[in-house]
Amino acid sequence: MKWKINIKGLIKRIIDDEIFALASQLSYSLLLAFFPFLIFLMTLIGFSSINSELVLSELSNILPTSAYELVRNTVVEILETRNTNLLSFGIILTLWTASSGFRSVIKGINKAYDEKEKRSLFKVIGISIISTLGLGFLIIITILLLVFGQIIGSLLAKKMGFSYLFNIIWYLLRYVIIIFSMITIFALIYHYIPSRRLKWREVIPGAIFSTLGWIVVSFGFAFYVNNFGDYSKVYGSIGAVIILLTWLYLTSVIIIIGGEINASIAIDNGVKYKDKSYR
Secondary structure, three states: OOOOOOHHHHHHHHHHOOHHHHHHHHHHHHHHHHHHHHHHHHHHHOOOOOOHHHHHHHHOOOOOHHHHHHHHHHHHHHHHHOOHHHHHHHHHHHHHHHHHHHHHHHHHHHHHOOOOOOOOHHHHHHHHHHHHHHHHHHHHHHHHHHHHHHHHHHHHHHHOOOOHHHHHHHHHHHHHHHHHHHHHHHHHHHHHOOOOOOOHHHHHHHHHHHHHHHHHHHHHHHHHHHHOOOHHHHHHHHHHHHHHHHHHHHHHHHHHHHHHHHHHHHHHOOOOOOOHHHO
């Protein structure tokens, strides 16, 4: 299979599918699901040996400072004020709310694939809940690998007498794990959640684009806001919310464009779509 992208066709798809308007809808849904998902994730982490602060601190690398403080304070406040027993019962409601973000992603990717939803509402809800659970466990496994990977690397360097170069390589390897995990997550999203099922090799290009694009956009946006964009002067106390919503909007654009790339490549390789004008 050729991974050749028809740029002209891709741009036409992006315009015709109105992905920026669709990304606005998706970002709103993701905002509503963002905090419930973090609470759900913190609850899962409570059953492991990972410090929940470690997960929240990782967000500080990709979120602007003001948005990170908003997220951290909100999640910590909710977890501290809610009764532990109620948290166990409330996890079902939290999971349901968090999965609403995935239902919006399903709609966005279906649009990118020019596909109408043919599955029942209950099946879509089930897929979104399973996807939320899967994403939560993938994040935890990745963090476990990174945390214990650092410990293993330190022990090896100390006992085996490895050089300083080994520490650098091992440090970089941890970030390779993160990137590979992200590509895997996006590939799973593009492969399983749409109504149309593309082959694995047809979803890898979009997964790679979404991973690299999200990393570049997130770090670039955080750098811009932290150093140049003073949103608090324009929006006042809700500046942090605007920043978070903007970041989720950029994330939504990246996710949908990744789906458009997969669809464009699939079309160029002979996959039949309802709209043939993109060929």
